[in-house]
Amino acid sequence: MKLNCLIFFVLFAFCAVAQDKAHPSKKLVVISSYSQYLSSVKTNPNNELVEIKKAIPSIKLDIRYATTNNFMKQVMYKQARAFARKPVVESLKKIQAELKKKGYGLKIFDGYRPYAVTIAFHNKASDKNFVANPAKGSKHNRGCAIDLTIINLKTGKDVVMATPYDSFSDAAAAHYMPVSIEVKKNRDFLIASMQKYNFTVLDNEWWHFDYNGWENYALMDIPFEKL
Known part of the structure; x- marks a missing residue:
């Protein structure tokens, strides 16, 4: 009986350790090898990091982290480019086409x-x-996350929002009130347009949208110049 109890305890402890090691919060896996990335794309084509501007030529870029016009006040990207996983870009393409019909982009x-x-x-x-x-x-x-806004195609200017991009103020929240009627209309329009195509807005950043299913994709640490 004592032997059986001892065996059970050892097995239980082993399983507990194994589960702890397997828990995603305990071990962060980041792909930093380009060959590993290519292998992941070969396994699943949806893993491809697609250059957004090449896939959607009409889309406008304002890559702040390739400039000093950001909260860091320094250049963080060597190249002013934007990438996202293949399904993310496919959804953005649909959103862009739909917005164009309404005079936006x-x-x-x-x-x-x-x-x-x-x-x-x-x-x-x-x-x-x-x-x-x-x-x-x-x-x-x-x-699987995109920071963006909407522009008026006639003027080429951003629609009015509660705060500038990258603001750390309370007003940057996706559902912050009070705001003007125009701001609420623009913000709601952006959120609704993105939600329709599988995106969810981040609560404290009106410009930040996560693609649903993001957990199926690995963390990456490959610079733009290698893509």
């Missing part, structure tokens, strides 16, 4: 973000609520 601020940049953001940000925790990684690191 998308402007992209950021897409896939190398993991090393997320670490730099977290180290410098004064308000950690507005940056991803490197211990968990960012959905941007997975190529």
